[in-house]
Amino acid sequence: MKHKIIIAGLALATFFTACQELGDDYLEAPAQSTLDESVIFSTPGLAKGAIDAIKVPFGETNSYRGRFIPFYGMNTDAEWYNNSQSVTAQSDLATYDARIDNIQMNTNDNAWASMYGGIERANIAVKGLRQYGNPLPGTEMGQLLGEALTLRAIYYADLMKAWGDVPYRFEPINNETLYLPKTNRDIIYKQLIADLGEASNLVAWPNESSETSTVERVNKAFVKGLRARLALAASGFQQYPDGIRRSNDPDLSVAKMYALALSEARSVIQSGKAQLNATFEGFWKNVNQDYIAAGGESLWEIPFAEGRGRVLYSFAVKNQSPNQFQANGTGPGGTAGPLPTVFYDYDEKDTRRDVTCVPYRWGTAVSGIAKQELVALNTWYFGKYRYEWMKRRVTAASDDGINKVYMRYAEVLLIAAETANELEGFGAAAPYLKEIRKRAFAAADQATKVDAYVNALSSKEAMFDAIVKEHKFEFTGEMERKQALIRWNLLKAKLDESKTKMTNLRDRANEYIDVPATLYYKYVKDVANESKYAGQDNTTILLIYGLNRGESTNPGADYTAFTWNNLNDAKINSVYKTGANPDNRQFWPIWLYFISNSNGKLVNDYGYPNQ
Structure with missing residues (x-):
């Protein structure tokens, strides 16, 4: 059974006060712990709870759960936000046009803040374990110190991945370190590499x-x-x-x-x-x-x-409504997917292709049962995440x-x-x-x-x-x-290459001249004769012909034709915002809230404004 680790540390969360680069209303000297640190970090059970508490920020609403995981990593030559062509705060994050007041991110409890919250918890744990835990290799306390060092490295690695240079905090906060400027990331990388070298000898x-x-x-x-x-x-x-x-x-x-x-x-x-x-x-x-x-x-x-x-809620094959597999909100999944060209980059015999690239969604359920239905060429879904593969039924409003x-x-x-x-x-x-x-x-x-x-x-x-x-x-x-x-x-070069490839795919030109413009589908009728679908429901599963290159002949009267295109210039060009240069926007800006509440210590680089 899956452990509930993400909430295991909540009972000990009050041991920690985290500086999150917020401001005078939040940035105070660390509060006295409910239990003395000498007790916490010399007692294995309590120390483990402190390590679990480092993980709590992963699940906070506007942290990894609802902001960093759903939005960092878009757009590339492999994946994109499926509404990149729209003008929204979400699409701006994906299309290299993020603004410092982005309404998805510019809040006091966002990923930047939560990551520093996790770092502060880790800093306290590292200090406490070193001072009171005798954390030797091969011991439980050594394992816990190694975990604390590694979890801190995860938060810092993701901070630098998203923002570049960030403040260096490797000790618990005190009154003199409430406000810090950014540090050259090279210094932080060297610290993390050293920390992980130590951790590898402990865990x-x-x-x-x-x-x-x-x-x-x-x-x-x-x-x-x-x-x-x-x-x-x-x-x-x-x-x-x-x-x-x-x-x-x-x-x-x-x-x-x-x-x-x-x-x-x-x-x-x-x-x-x-x-x-x-x-x-x-x-x-x-x-x-x-x-x-x-x-x-x-x-x-x-x-x-x-x-x-929200991994499936964000990235699963789209479900139009609650159905036989899930009741996870009104229409979960499908916020992002592979670029339309990715399916054709694979060798047809590569078994990863059909797992990764899905050209259908689960339609609106009738009497609780949904069927697969084809979507347009411009919208694909990640097949690595599927409610139909789960062993439990999700009923939460937006979490899976x-x-x-x-x-x-x-x-x-x-x-x-x-x-x-x-x-x-x-x-x-x-x-x-x-x-x-x-x-x-x-x-x-x-x-x-x-x-x-x-x-x-x-x-x-x-x-x-x-x-x-x-x-x-x-x-x-x-x-x-x-x-x-x-x-x-290769960032901009590969994005530009993707634009060219999608244009060729739309026109069925050059490397895509043999890609069919019409798909044919039916619902599987004879499971015995469709061995690929043996054991699956024979009223909801699509059998699709025409996805592979050269499959252009109508396979029979029992199939329905489906015109497969709808890949226009607006969609193609939305891999990054017109006028933007991805190479000059490799990182998000530090959000306005944190700039404004940094006592003048934080500033944006890369051409981003500070107000």
Whole structure:
């Protein structure tokens, strides 16, 4: 059964006062704890509650739950906000046109504030455990210190991913540190990388102890994977106040950071403590079914209780109304989806394609039962998130309780491939890329689609390009693509390429000349003759012909034709706002509320105003 970790720390939440860069009404010296810290952080049960309390901000209404997870990561060459062409506060966040007074974000309890709230809780826990807990490797207190360090790193990693340079807070607040200016992110990255190095020596491998038996607790495989991810981000291209470049800090050079990332990735791979799920679809079914056992593909997940979190509510295949699968509000899912071209970027035999890209929604229910129905070419849904895969029925108004997968083993393999290619050559990268692709293709296709495909990559440049593509095939819908494109210095180039590709798809020109403009569908009638659908309801499931290239012949009178286009210039160009430059808007602005209540310490860069 899924643990209710996200609310487990509420009883201890009063131990902490968090500076959230808010203002005089909130920024006060830390209150005296209800229990003395010497008692809390020397008592394992109480200390664990303090660590659980660090996670509480993940589930706060305007934090990760309702703001950061639904909006960070849009728009890329893989995914976009499905109403990007509209003029709303939500679309502005996605289309590189965020304003400092954005009504979704410009509140005193928003993601920026909640992240610093989590950091303050972590700071208090780190200090307390060091002072009173004797946190040695292999001990429960050591595990807890490692978790506190890692959770703090998660909050900081996401702050820098969204805002670039941010204030440096690694000690509990005092009267002298109520207001702080921004710090060069290089300094913060170095601190996080050091912290995670310490944490990796404190926490256990998955299933090595009772504390690491689920993916809702921090384990060594995740810490090492996160450290590798941050090493790549720190050494990669990104927008600094003086332009787009790599770090000037020699400690964050490509040579040093790629070597660190490769070492950490190989450590995870060689440990045998994590592994790819047998099938791509099987992994995502597990996620939707609240499967949280450690030791598989998922390395760590943001834990949500059953009545909290909006992963499916935001990203699932669209449901027009409550139906046989859910009663999660009036029409949940579908706020974002793959770009229309992504389906055609995949090889037709790639089993990830139909899991990732869904061209239908669940229509309005009749007598409680909904059927699948086709949607226009300009609107696709993420098939990784599906109410129909859940084992429980969601009845909350806007929360579903599905965890957010924060990192999985597939990313470790791609990190190993990318860094090995850079440092040791394309031959050293090949085994890692092959392992990813082997899971994606049936055994009969692997000689061609895995071995021959990878063996043909005979240069560093060819291998890198293949890794960039594979990242898209593997992670579309997980909102990991944006930071990757930024660190590769490919953000605007790939967005512009996507505009061109969508125009060609609309016109059925160039690489899309063989994509049908008409789909044909029927509801599955004879389950016995449609083995793909065996065991499924035969009155609600669509059988679609015409999605694949070259499928242009009417398959028969029992099919209904569906004109499939509706991809116009407004939709195509909305991948980023007209007149915007994504490379100059890699980060969101610091919201006006926090600027105004920072005692003059916080200012915006990147051309954003301060008032």
